[in-house]
Amino acid sequence: MPERSIEQPPCGFQVPLWRAIAVFRFASLTYVLALVGLNLDEYARPVAAVPVLISMTAWTIFASYAYARPARRHWPLLVADLLVVMAALLASVWVAGQPALASGVPTLAVAWQGGPVLAWAVTGGRRRGAVAALVLGGTDLLMRDQVIQATVNGVILMLLAGIAVGHVARLAANVEERLQRAAELEAATRERERLARGIHDSVLQVLALVQRRGAHLDGEAGELARLAGEQEAALRALIMTRPPAQREGAVDASETDLRTVLGGYASPTVSVAMPATPVRLAGHVAREVAAATGAALDNALRHGGGRAWVLVEEEAGTITVSIRDDGPGMPAERLAEAERQGRLGVAQSIRGRIAELGGSVGIITAPGQGTEVELRVPTR
Incomplete structure (x- = not known):
């Protein structure tokens, strides 16, 4: 999968990375100045090193300022950064001379050339960082008459740095994107709950x-x-419709609002009344309560006159879901007799589910008074 450009707001997780790159630029420039002072006698044109160093200092100050603003972290600045370092590398051939470079004298860019590699890696990920490292490393190798082991090692280290920093930048962008989505979802959920409370009341x-x-x-x-x-x-x-991010596998989450699960049963023939505040249950508990409620509603709509009411109540440590219909009802002894004969499979299915949750089921019915099923489950 191709890596896309990593765009981040000024307050994003990448701010410390850009500050670290700015510190690296000044630190590496200080190192370059120290090396030039130590190797000045070996240069073919030592005086020519002064304008090159002045240009490198000016670019370090400008690049640190420019990269501090996210709006400027685009191709014109990235390409210019790369070209300036390439020019410093090529100037090393004229300032130091090929004999000095062949004897092991470092170029004028030396560690300073890592700045563009890090900038490319943070803006574009591993691949862009690797490209910048290969371009600068190839320039360093091509300008030399003789390639030594130290030069190859430097190129390899720069390539590894570009890949590693690009990977870290990609992870930071992904983390910030997920946090932003989570914050937006939380804000939307809170607004939905606020509106639900107002509408409910x-x-x-x-x-x-x-x-x-x-x-x-x-x-x-x-x-x-x-x-x-x-x-x-x-x-x-x-x-009561669940937000899109909660629709898939919500009842399997560690904690679920029972209102979002039972709200789907509301219809022109089923009236659902629930508290205005979240009714939280473990995911598997909410799933079993929803299944038991659905079974009770199915039985109520088939045998109870075509209309049903669902009421959810939360008390200290217990949640009660009541399913009532306006059907003909039945004598209590008929219900007990049917259970002894192994009938009323729906009621048995309801009781089995709720019993596994440590709860209880009460069925209240009488001729001409309809039927009410109460599901009681502990909240923990």
């Missing part, structure tokens, strides 16, 4: 009241109540 309660008061009326009043119930279910499903 006002609009949803009014729509639910209209639906309950007009459910048994005829004519336009009954139609209005029905439409209010549909809009309540649609609005509740909208505000």
